[in-house]
Amino acid sequence: MNEAQTREVVERKGKGHPDTLADGLGEELSRVYSKYTLKKFGYILHHDFDKVGILGGRSQVKFGEGTLAKPITLLINCRASYSFGNEEIPLEDLLKDAARKFIFTRYPMLKKDDVTIIYNVNPSSSPGNVNSSSKGGARKYWFNPRGPEDLPEVSKLNSNDSVIACGYAPLSIAERICLEVEQYLNSDSYKQKNKWCGTDIKLQVTKEKNKAGVTICVPQLAEYIEDIDQYVNNVAKVKQDIRDYVSKNISQELDFEVNVNTRDNIQVPELYLTAIGSSIESGDIGLVGRGNRVNGLITPNRPMSIEAPYGKNPVYHVGKLYSVASHMVARKIYEATGGYCEVFMLSQSGRAVKDPWKVMIKSGVDGKDAVIKRIINQEIEEINDITMQIIEGKIDIVV
Numbered sequence: 001m002n003e004a005q006t007r008e009v010v011e012r013k014g015k016g017h018p019d020t021l022a023d024g025l026g027e028e029l030s031r032v033y034s035k036y037t038l039k040k041f042g043y044i045l046h047h048d049f050d051k052v053g054i055l056g057g058r059s060q061v062k063f064g065e066g067t068l069a070k071p072i073t074l075l076i077n078c079r080a081s082y083s084f085g086n087e088e089i090p091l092e093d094l095l096k097d098a099a100r101k102f103i104f105t106r107y108p109m110l111k112k113d114d115v116t117i118i119y120n121v122n123p124s125s126s127p128g129n130v131n132s133s134s135k136g137g138a139r140k141y142w143f144n145p146r147g148p149e150d151l152p153e154v155s156k157l158n159s160n161d162s163v164i165a166c167g168y169a170p171l172s173i174a175e176r177i178c179l180e181v182e183q184y185l186n187s188d189s190y191k192q193k194n195k196w197c198g199t200d201i202k203l204q205v206t207k208e209k210n211k212a213g214v215t216i217c218v219p220q221l222a223e224y225i226e227d228i229d230q231y232v233n234n235v236a237k238v239k240q241d242i243r244d245y246v247s248k249n250i251s252q253e254l255d256f257e258v259n260v261n262t263r264d265n266i267q268v269p270e271l272y273l274t275a276i277g278s279s280i281e282s283g284d285i286g287l288v289g290r291g292n293r294v295n296g297l298i299t300p301n302r303p304m305s306i307e308a309p310y311g312k313n314p315v316y317h318v319g320k321l322y323s324v325a326s327h328m329v330a331r332k333i334y335e336a337t338g339g340y341c342e343v344f345m346l347s348q349s350g351r352a353v354k355d356p357w358k359v360m361i362k363s364g365v366d367g368k369d370a371v372i373k374r375i376i377n378q379e380i381e382e383i384n385d386i387t388m389q390i391i392e393g394k395i396d397i398v399v
Contacts, residue, residue, distance in 0.1 A: 016199025018286025026311025066275025167327030198277020296399030
């Protein structure tokens, strides 16, 4: 990619944004459930946690104080196996405990009554189960398997769906700004020095030749803000901190504009002042798949699929496996060739996971076909490793 000739727009929803939290909740439920069934039965049982959500509560804030007047609701809306053989899984307790741990770990200031849970688990199978006098195939027992014979992926790992996944490497300057600035402001080290800084940080970055601009929303925790002057000073500090970070870590050559909390009205005042640091406290709703892709960005200028991998079964959901693999392939091709690379991986429902229907490469270098082919073949052959790395937290797709 030629940075000097590219017009870019990039977006990121930070780790406290409702949609990012929903993605994280789906992933956490999948990891907890996968670990439980793997340890208990020796297999990761069928599940789909990609339709969970977080429903906003209502907060009351003033300088020096923020409280919740209506609780936040975690929506556990999913499908999962509730038994294996003759043994039932304590599914409701398992998932509710995991959901509570997830939200209280991120927002330890919440009290028990600040969070409620709606539990809706449907063990119905996807289309394919036909009622007849015969004993029926695995589809009939998809979410209540009698044994390994009802886990067809054990003997032959096939794709669950026909999907398009894509990835690219490397990140551009604009993309690095978007990703790294949010991660910097939401880092433990920044929070320790700036306890007033909330997590629901959302930003957009534009870049045209040498000009770049950031528009960012940064919540402030009411507990730590004494008055309007302190709030305004914090906004100015964020602006300078962003400028300093980009200059030191990304580029010193940009004509760089920073806009913070542009909806603020100091005279009223209407401010981004919060009780816990996320808009889930005040009515906003988060749903899986409405935010960042697996590289942590929303990139209209790049290849981008609407596939939402968060919370999906990491064994055979190719929307998840191929989304991760395509970025890994692109990154390794870039590292091996030095050229910008785009990767498209297409599956066919029922086709072997290790046999994608199509793998298409767009590379900025010539004469490296053998190298590229070797990387693709190696990553596809090792694609099963992605499953365990996701479960063990070595690969976190909610970046």
